Every structure is written in structure tokens, then in C-alpha cells.
Amino acid sequence: MTSATPVIVYPPDALGGRRVRVGGAILGRAASVRDVVAFLQEAGLQDWGEMDVVRSSLIDWRGGGPDVWEG
Template sequence: MASAPVLVHPPLGTGGGRVAARGQSLGLAHSDGDVVEFLRRVGLEDAEGLLDDPSWVKWRGGRAHHYEAA
């Protein structure tokens, strides 16, 4: 796999980070639970175990598991 298929973008000014899988927007996450739910909706049943796996999830431009506005 060349790059992680899931990207979690840094928090927006209002809080929450955009989540995308293979270029498709999945939604705005305000918690790890939101990310897990988005991934389950696209068929990744064991999504919770993937959040800290860099081959699956890339936390772009911010700290991992951080959703509050700067």
C-alpha cells in the first residue's frame, strides 16, 4: 500500500476534522468514535483497531486524536 487509505485532516476553526477514505469525503469527526463510525459505514468492521495503524490512517497536519479548534 503506497499511502494510508484514510486521512483525518486537522481541526477546522470551529472544531472537528474532515475524514476521507481513498479520496471520498466521509464526514466531519469530533471524536475517535465519529471516525470509527464513518469507517464502519464503508465496510471496515474492525475500524477501532485501525486508528493508530499508520498503514491505514494518516493524521494530516495535526496531532492524532485531536479534534478541538486551535
């Protein structure tokens, strides 16, 4: 993954988790920004932290921004 690969964080589900998609692959279900960071680090962006995730224009937060975790 490169820093230009689009990331989609889907709306929260009934349990408060959000699916995270990078390119064509679902990386998993995040319960917090910290989980999104972990998925992106595993995908190759090891130097990214929480503020990078919150501020990045490459992340499409659907159904609410990084502060929304309940459906």
C-alpha cells in the first residue's frame, strides 16, 4: 500500500465497529481510530499514527468522521 491508495472506513455497524477497506480489500473491522492505525500500519504505512489517520484526506469516513463509532 502507498499513501495514495484510497482508504474507506464504512459507517458503524450495530456493534459499533466499522469495516476498513484499502483498495479492493477489506482489512477488518475497527472499533476505534487506533484499530484503523493498526490496519494501515500492517498494510505498509508503518510511520502513520492516530493524527495521520484523523487528518488524512486519503481516508473516506462514511457515516461519520473518526469520532463516530456507534451505529
